[in-house]
Amino acid sequence: MSDLLSIGTSALQAYQRTLATVGHNIANASTAGYTRQQVQLVSQAGSASGAGFIGAGVGIAQIQRLADGYSTERLRFDAASQAQAERLQVMTQRVDGLLSDGRLGLNEALTRFYSSLEAAAAAPLSAAARQSVLSAAQTLSDRFQGLQHEFEGLQAEVGERLSLAAEHANALTGAIADLNDRIALEAGRTGGQAPNDLLDRRDQLLEQLAAQIGITTTLQDDGAVNVFSMDGQALVLGTHTREIHVTADVYRSDHWQLTVGEGAGAVPITASVQGGTIGGLMEFQRLVMDPAMGDLGRIATGLAMSVNTQHAQGVDLLGQFGTDLFEVPTVSVHQHPANSGGAAVSVAFDDPGAVSGKNYLLRHDGVAWTLFESSSGSPVSWTGSGTVADPFVAAGLRITVSGVPANQDRFLIVPTEHAAGDLAVAITDPSRLAVASAVMGDSATTNRGSGRIDTLHVMDAGDPSLRSPVTIEFVSANSYTLDGSGPFAYVEGAAIDFNGWRLKLSGQPSIGDTFRVVPTPPGSGDNRNAQALAGLRTRGVLDGGNQSLSEGYSNLVVRTGVHAQQATQRFEAQSALSAQARADRDRTSGVNLDEEAANLVRFQQAYQAAAQAIAVADSVFQSLLAAVRR
């Protein structure tokens, strides 16, 4: 029978629990990820009587967790995007800082190297001027190596961060699977009541996981959540997890690949992973780090090769042809571990203007070799047949293959990623600096005409007769012989090419006038080769001859700067989106202290009223007892 006492008692109990829930909300107002809980009161159905249905008080239907699934999911997605944008921004800014730094950057060192060459051209016999060229070259190669070292450090950091993030993600998926288990258990135990705080905890973990790697989720009937990566790989299925592994790239140990799962079921996600810190790190590697290292190496290679080529056209103080001033970087070739054939591949640089800074894949399909661009997979055409005498020539590289390959044998060619670290100065003795040109010209003092030598340059230092003395004799006013052979017609200002040099005469020689081209003796103070070396400042060396080294470096710095600027803008935009998403979620799920304070007042009054009702029930009973006492 429902009477005032039991009604009052039900009210007391209900309001006690309600107040407890309000108190729980207030206590957790600042807890991250807390979803406010609301008690749903329901009136107890009354029992029938002749006068109508008399109510039986109040009960609690459920303690509802005010969560909006859609806004939670939105928040999670934005958290993933924000974490990715943040990681990309921070790492890109580091690279930008390195390249822009006046002390670490290349710009000043490059300019001072060219200036030192001009100073040596102005004072070729000064030991100090020659030494300062070697010192400037050393500083320049130190800067290249310094930058490369920093880049490689960043690269290693990417690997470490990937491992940490993967570990963290694996711990989170483990915890989520555990929670899936407990939530199902608790729900079962209470006959379908949702374990609110466990759900909150799981949502928290999911958000943290999204910050590591982008995820999507699906809700199962038993309350468990299945988690998938954004490219579709399952990470949590009910209470089972699949782990993310970071391992070294099959070709080389300084790059990484990501897989999900173990053993035969392992799926690589390196190229497709998106979202979170992991997505940000992979994007950074692909978009900023690899191109920057490749570009830096391309510039180093262009510097070494163009300087060496010009240097070899001159002679040093000992009268010998200049040897390499810089050591030319080597090209790394990596084998795929699954290669079963016995092929060996070696690669050298061919034309620095054609070097692209990208990596290439060489593959044998059982019949012939093909070359692909490693990042895009598009095939690259080449000339040649691959032998030492006739190597494959493509993308500024000379590729020689030997041995017998098996079908699907693969090699990764990495031309420039490490080139900047290989750059070094190969000459230490200032007198071995080839400042002078290999040949000199003179005109006989007995010449009667007005002919004079305008310019004399070495065009081909490899010509074996370059340094043989040659006499040019004018057998008439308009024709001359070269060491007796000829005669050739004389055109003022026209190039006379012979034995690897190029001579230009001007004026009008008379019959019998002679000019000579002779080798430059040791100890000469001639400066033409130093001038030509200094002229490399503006000469197009890279990009098919369209870009000077300084322009190449400037492009690298500006491109990275633009990437950093865009990454910052993207991060700021993404942060605004995340803030908006959080505000949306809090609108439904966040605790408002004033609201809870009002609730406290309300339910406290209700509790007091219910207590009063019990007091009244008691006095009613007392009256009844007093009425029947004898």
Place this chain on the structure above:
Amino acid sequence: MRISTDTLYRSGVTAILDRQTLLVRLQQRLASGLNFSTAAEAPAAYAEVMRLDNRLVELERYSATVSMAQHRLQMEESTLADVTESLQRVRELTLQANNGLLSAADRQAIGAELQERLNELLALSNRDDGAGHFLFSGAGGTSPPFALSTSGAVYSGDQQVRQLTVSVGQQIAEGDSGAEVFLRPRNGTGIVRVAADTANTGSAVLDQIALDDPANWDGDSYTVDFSAGTYEVRNSANVVVTNGIYQPYMAIQAAGTTLTFSGIPSDGDRFELTPSESQDVFQTVSNILDTVDNETRSAHRQNRLFNGLQDLDRAIDHILAIRARVGGRLQALDDVAAAQESLSVQLQSARSELRDVDYASVISDLQQQLVSLQAAQQAFMKVQGLSLFDYLR
């Protein structure tokens, strides 16, 4: 619309943090005086500043080279002035020596001074720039370029003059080779030369020689033979080109030249008319010295001194021409230096405009942001201070 307490707090704090970030950026700009320190902050401006930096370093280098070139050319100019002075003195001495009334002692004195002048010329040709590099040795620089021998000057330098790059695409020679300066002057009139045969016994002396008709001068060698009061001019194939009766001061015309002689030639006397050749300055002075010291025959002395004067004049003209060229180069260098100076100023100001902070505008931005931050902070405190709990008993 419902707002949670968390949202209220977050939005207030975010506003404060954003203002602080802006403030810090402005503060960094003010403290460093630069508008940007990495490429990310302003990529296009950074690239431009980098380019300007490079150009300025280049200009600095060019300025140093210009100074060096000016120094060397000025040294060459002053040395050539000294050479000219010396040659003028030799000319004076030659004129003095041509006076038939000199005594043996006078001639000895003239000879002694000529020898000194020759030594002086040798020393001038071997002058160095004070740092061990010889001015007139071409590109070879470590040993004196000129030495005298009995057969004339020996030049051990080369003809490769160093070009210095003083500006973009502009090179200037820093000197001239010794061969060019000292070995190239032509003798005679520059085109033709008349010399007396050493076996002459008469008193014929060459008085004048002029090239009236250059079109008819064919570069051949001719001989003028005197006998029995007549002259015959033959070319190198021994064909008589012109002949006639000889009279002193009468013009003899052959192959475009006009010759006049004074005095009386003996039979069999011969003069040779040849194209001018290069004759080095030292040889010219040595010839005059030899004539003064050793030539006792009056007619021969006069002829040889006549040749010597012509040769000297050619040498002096040649050196003057070279001095003019050097002057031209120095002028060009002055122009280059002035242009570089003004370009440097322009580039520096362009760079400063891009890179350096405009203090007025940044400071006023800073003030604005400070006010903004203060407002955000105060608003936050006011809003956070309101709570229903304050009113519950």
